[in-house]
Amino acid sequence: MTDPSRGIDQCDEVPLVGDGVTQEIVRVGDTVRRPVRPFSLTIQAYLAHLHAAGFSEAPVPLGLDERGREVLSFVPGDVPREPLPPETAREEVLVALAQLIRRLHDVAEGWVAPEGAVWGGIPGMRVRNSAPDGEPLLVSHRDYCPGNVVFRDGRPAALIDFDLAKPTVDDIANALYYWAPLMHPEDRAPAFRDLDIPHRVAVFADAYGMTSEQRRVLVPAATTMIGRFHVNMRAAAERDPVFRRFWDEGVKDRLPRAEAWIQQEGPAITAGIAHR
Ligand SMILES: Nc1ncnc2c1ncn2[C@@H]1O[C@H](COP(=O)(O)OP(=O)(O)O)[C@@H](O)[C@H]1O
Ligand SMILES: [Mg+2]
Structure with a gap:
């Protein structure tokens, strides 16, 4: 009361x-x-x-x-924390997340931010609003870490914390980084360590309905994104005590490991999602 x-x-x-x-x-x-x-x-x-x-x-x-x-x-439901609990490693979780993101993309498509829009992220970072052909880029969430996904009945049901939303080309790569996940096994929650990642990426691709082009560019986009995470997190750690702590507590090792892992596993992931 x-x-x-x-x-x-x-x-x-x-x-x-x-x-x-x-x-x-x-x-x-x-x-x-x-x-x-x-x-x-x-x-x-x-x-x-x-x-x-x-x-x-x-x-x-x-x-x-x-x-x-x-x-x-306030969005009701449960928000998982790291390390992700075992029940979140089920394929139906990945399918529900892919379908949720697909619906988000469908409604966001064509939306153009108001004049003078300000985006979050690393200060000074350049924001591209349109593709080389002049088409406006999709504005999407870009931060599907566990703390930003609300579960109901054991499945992703809503998204929160749109602080990093902006025009983007690697939204799907971001979701897969956290939820396939596109990480070295050492850095995954225990229930995710031995999963068949190329298979899980293919499950996501089918549930989302990824086009041939989206399938072709996924691994290059994820590789660039992880490299950029590394550069940006290093820069943020130099300026901000919260990011310094993330860096010292493991990000500094985790991101180079993810870079090496995607180099090695990327071809199998691309082969697994290629439209025949
Ligand atoms: N709109 C919301 N509905 C439900 N829970 C929320 C909402 N916004 C934040 N929370 C809760 O607060 C936590 C932190 O909020 P968030 O906006 O994700 O901030 P941060 O920038 O610290 O990640 C979330 O993980 C979630 O548990
Ligand atoms: Mg958050």
């Missing part, structure tokens, strides 16, 4: 802790309050578009509160 003698500002704020990137996230009733960042209103415009276009598996953007914090709807 809310105590009416307390001001609205203090009533029932429950801290939410995720992967430790964003501080001071709280739940207030059916809403989440997050610190406003330069990109928050761009992301809210994107979320508003998703809902208007029929994708409801994301937080509803609710503007800013009386303290200037970003307000989003």
Whole structure:
């Protein structure tokens, strides 16, 4: 029960802790309050578009509160943490995630950010809005780490934390990095260590409905993405104590291992998803 003698500002704020990137996230009733960042209103415009276009598996953007914090709807369900629990290694989880991302892409396709859009990520990073042929790039989530996927009935049911959303070419590679996963076995949760990764990528590709072109470019895109993670995380570790801790606690070894692993396994993955 809310105590009416307390001001609205203090009533029932429950801290939410995720992967430790964003501080001071709280739940207030059916809403989440997050610190406003330069990109928050761009992301809210994107979320508003998703809902208007029929994708409801994301937080509803609710503007800013009386303290200037970003307000989003609370998405009910369970959010897994690292190391991923064994039940999340089932193929049906991968299938549900692929279908969820496919629906997201279908409604995001063709959306162009408002004039003056600001995106998150590493400061100073260049954002490409269109492909070489001038077509606008798909704006998508780009950060399918476990803490950003809400499960219901044992399956991915919604996505949260769109802070890294922007025009992208490697959204599918990002999802597969975390959930195939495209990582060295040493760096996977125990239940994922001995899985047949080329097979799992093929399961995802079929559930998503990847085109021949998407299948052809997946491994090159994933290889570039992992290389960029490495460069960006090193740069972020030099500037930011939270990223310094991630780096020291293992990222500095994990990313070079992932780079070597995809070099070695990439051809088998590409062969496994090639349309015959
Ligand atoms: N809209 C939401 N609905 C439900 N849970 C949320 C929501 N936003 C955040 N959370 C919870 O708070 C955690 C951290 O929030 P998140 O937005 O992912 O921040 P971070 O930048 O730290 O990853 C999430 O992993 C999730 O458990
Ligand atoms: Mg998160």
